[in-house]
Amino acid sequence: MTPQHHRTGTGTGAGTGRRAIARLGLPLIPLPATTAKILTAGGALLTLLSTFLPWTWTRAFPGNLTVTGYPGGLQILTLTGAALTLAQVLATAGPTGLPGLRWLNPSGRHTAALLLAAGTLATTWYSLIAIAARLGGLVNLEPGGYLAGAAALTTLTGALALPHTPARPLPPARALPAWAEIAVIAAVFGLALHVLTYGIGTAYGELFTGFLLLTGFTTAALFADGLGARLTALTHRHRRVTLTAALVTAVLFPLTQDTDEYTLIIVNILIFATVALGLNVVVGLAGLLDLGYVAFLGVGAYTAALVSGSTASTLHIHFPFWAAVLTGAAASLVFGVVIGAPTLRLRGDYLAIVTLGFGEIFRITVGNLNGESGPSLTNGPNGIPNIPDLVILGYDFGAKHSLGSLTLTPFANYYLLMLFFTALVVLVFSRAGNSRIGRAWVAIREDETAATAMGINGFRLKLIAFALGATLAGLAGTVQAHVAYTVVPEQYVFAGPVPPNSAFLLAAVILGGMGTITGPLLGAALLYLIPAKLQFLQDYQLLAFGLALILLMRFRPEGIIPNRRRQLEFHEASTDPGPGADGNGNGNGNGNGLTKAEA
Incomplete structure (x- = not known):
């Protein structure tokens, strides 16, 4: 038997510089290193200064880009990208490097500067194209706009000429006192809250698109320069502090909002992310392709609507919330076992077709339980409206509450409740994934025949995964019913223009990263937030899903995280x-x- 030969690598989180450039499809430009650095820094500085000049002459384009000396709208994004690019160039060693900024680029390479320059160019040129498209031509651009486009192109040209050395291990981080490391973690979460609040609060589609472009390139640059790896190591060292900071940041979000408009968006994101985590148990861990998973969300929502005291409920009973939650989760659990027991002996496409059929059967059934086509239970296509607001221990979730100078609006109340359920589901998923059952699920996903040969009862464990995923979906459904105030059959379809639907949930798991916790959370957030902010995408949602999946399969088949x-x-x-x-x-x-x- 010949010994295995292992290739050694450094793995700084970005690969070699040339591979990163190849992924961007950008050519290398031969220039002396000093000239390239000066060109990149000068172009970034000019791009930054151009945001203080008017880009258009009329206020018809949102953001008021007509003011001299005061950036606004999309100019702020270009200003941010140019400033980050300039800081990266000045953080590297050499004639243009500043020792005080070296911590921004632990790897000492220029890949991050290239990514930031590309992000700045994409954001700037997108802004100029959007101005021309909305106002009717390039004639509507002022000299400041032309300067911004030329300066951003100059910055990218200089970044392409920077020397891109092979990746090497990161040098040891400078030791900091414990209080300083904790302060860094708090600052990072504070910055993350600010970025999230800004992105969700963007007032028009062009600004949100520019925000996505710049954020994507900046995130890639963060890991390309090694700073992301340093921050990750820091959070691992202070895990409890990190979890506490994450929880505090999440709790503070509704306090940053003046209205319920964006808080409602985040509530829905949490609901769908929680359901996506439940589907991740079935698809990501156990490897079972479920195309009718949204039906379990519907079972939980309908059960809660029937027992929560709605005037339209045919049962005429009113359970307290904790009992309604348990009833909805139990109903979904029963449906999961009833559907899974006869079908989980199937594999692959056959199982997918059966689960797709179950989802359609559920929607058609609740549409027929109207007293005419079937028993009077769900009011048929009219659904169950007038679901009352929750009242827990005298706390009315439908009313405003004041905490000193702070005010919690109704959807802020539901946000905090859903945050609790999301944390609970994350805890269940992490414990289940790291348990013996979780490792058995992974073995079944990789090769069920081999797992069975090793003594694993594949059917029993798949049924457990199916039941657990259904229970988590039903749990989220009980909250969704109260947030939406009504449930109707059209909410629970395989594919549709408005989430949730099975295609949306499956795409969230695949795009985010199967088998992880943060992957489905990020995937659900992006797939809900993008159509919500870009209204024109709602008519092309399935087309956007398809294009995203194609690009992901080509460039990152394992998912974003x-x-x-x-x-x-x-x-x-x-x-x-x-x-x-x-x-x-x-x-x-x-x-x-x-x-x-x-x-």
Whole structure:
């Protein structure tokens, strides 16, 4: 037997510089290193200054880009991108480097500067194209707009000429006192809350699109320069502090909002993200393709609507909320077992077709239980309206409450409640995934025949996964019923223009990263927020899903935040774990690049 040979790699979270450039499809430009740095820094500075000049002459384009000396709207995004690019160039070693900024670029490479320059160019040129498209031509651009476009292109040209050295291990981080590291973690979460609040609060589609462009490139640059790996190591060292900071940040979000408009969006994101985590148990851990999963959400929602005292309920009973939650979760659990027991002996496409049929059967059934086509239970197509607001221990979720100078609006109340349920589901998922049952699910997902040969009862464990996923969906459905105040059959379809639907949930799991916790949360947030902010996408939602899946299969088949095992499977010849490996954002690994066969 010949010994296995392991390739050694460094894995700084970005791969080699040339591979990163190849992924962008950008050519290398031969220039002296000093000239390239001066060109990049000068272009970034000019781009920054151009935001203080008017880009158009009329206020017809939103954001008021007509003021001299005061950036507004999309100009703020270009200003931010140019400032970050300039800081990255000045943070690297060499004639243009500033020692005080070296902490911004621990790797000492220029890949982050290239990514930021590309993001600044994309955001700036998108802004200029949007102005021309909305106002009727490039004639509506002022000299400041032309200067911004030319300066952003100059910045990218200089960044392409920067020397891109191969990746190497990050140098040891400078030791900081414990209080300083905790302060850094608090500052990072505070910055994340500010960015989230800004992105959700964008007033028009062009600004939100520019925000997505710049945020995407900035996130990639964060891990390319090694700063992301440093922050990940810091959070691992202070795990309890990190969890506390994350919880405090999440709790503070509704206090940053003046109205319920964006708080409602986040409530719905939490609902769908929780359901996506439940589907991740079935698809991501156990490897069971369920195309009718939204039906379990509907079972929980309808059950809660029937027992929560709605005037339209045919049962005429009013359970307290805790009892309604348990009833909805139990009903979904029963349906999961009843549907799973006769069908889970199937595999692959056959199982997918059966679950798709179950989802359609549920929608048609609740539409017929109107007293004419069937028993009088769900009011048929009219659904169950007038679901009352929750009252828990005398606390009315439908009323405003004052906490000193702070005010909690009704949807802020539901946001905090849904945040509790999301944390509960995350805890259940993490415990289940790390348990013996979770490891057995992964074994079944990888090779059910081999798992059975090792003594694993595949049918029983798949039924447990199906039942657990259904229970988590029913749990979220009980809250959704009270947030929406009504449930109707059209809410629970396989595919439709408005989430939730099974296609939306499955896309959230696949795009975010199967088998991880943060992957489905991020996937659900993006897939709900983008159509909500870009109204024109609602008519082309399935087309957008398809394009996103095609691009993901081409460039990142393991998902945005992948599981480490799946990343090694998809990139058997790569030593680059990338950002978010293992679902934690830690892309450093141990420096060993294993092939698929070796893994």
